[in-house]
């Protein structure tokens with residue numbers, strides 16, 4: 001994507017906003033679609049629309065035409081219905097609306113999740129591993145990926161791990177409060193990605209030559225790591241209480257190590273190759289803020 005392109009970010013929230021700003025910095029036009037776009041920063045053109053609304057074609061025609069589309073919305077609630085509406089029905093509606101409006105789309109990216117994989121007992125998974133979701137959340141993502149990959153344009157799904165970064169401090173807060181606990185037995189692996197790398201990987205896939213755009217990509221950092229190791233590292237760094245082993249904790253039902261070798265071999269270089277760089281910078285920013 002070297003020529004300036006108009007990119008629709010459908011569901012422009014935490015990751016989408018970072019992506020929009022990066023694209024704008026690189027000279028593209030980023031349009032951020034959401035129901036309440038008033039707080040989008042300068043640099044991203046706001047587009048007020050509901051992805052599930054029948055009026056979506058009119059809303060799109062006011063802002064396009066679009067050459068690139070990134071679907072990065074999230075569900076309103078934790079029910080199967082809310083998930084299906086957000087990821088499957090919204091995406092189908094968007095594809096139909098883009099077709100109706102004859103937008104010259106050359107690429108569609110769907111932001112998916114590592115929840116599409118089943119339990120691998122802590123073993124490695126990559127893009128070649130069959131999907132076998134353990135929950136309705138993963139099952140909906142599998143269905144939505146198939147909708148995206150059946151779109152009438154070149155398309156791909158990026159399966160993100162747990163997103164963290166500025167403002168997403170759940171693990172930091174837990175450790176700081178002395179509430180970090182981990183299960184006994186073999187480690188539970190954490191597969192994470194910093195917000196800026198989630199956005200960076202999406203921008204990378206938008207720019208990749210068409211012949212290199214495989215349908216499925218894993219979007220996790222370069223170092224899957226046992227959750228207990230993150231807790232211990234953070235506790236040392238924050239001078240917080242030592243995380244506790246708790247045999248009563250339920251074990252994660254989809255224990256796996258996600259490997260993002262393909263993303264790296266395609267030329268993507270992580271800003272935060274591991275949790276240490278990511279959380280380290282967040283802690284430093286907090287320390288400087290006072």
Ligand SMILES: NC(=O)c1ccc[n+]([C@@H]2O[C@H](COP(=O)([O-])OP(=O)(O)OC[C@H]3O[C@@H](n4cnc5c(N)ncnc54)[C@H](OP(=O)(O)O)[C@@H]3O)[C@@H](O)[C@H]2O)c1
Nearest residue numbers: 011012013014015034035036050051073074113160162163
């Ligand atoms: N969080 C994680 O750890 C994680 C892990 C793996 C994958 N993912 C995936 O990554 C993607 C991005 O995550 P995120 O953290 O950036 O999500 P987010 O901050 O919640 O952003 C989602 C955006 O979608 C918009 N939206 C929701 N429903 C909409 C609708 N019907 N019409 C128009 N816009 C709608 C919301 O804005 P309005 O409310 O203003 O409409 C919001 O800005 C999601 O697909 C998520 O499933 C997340």
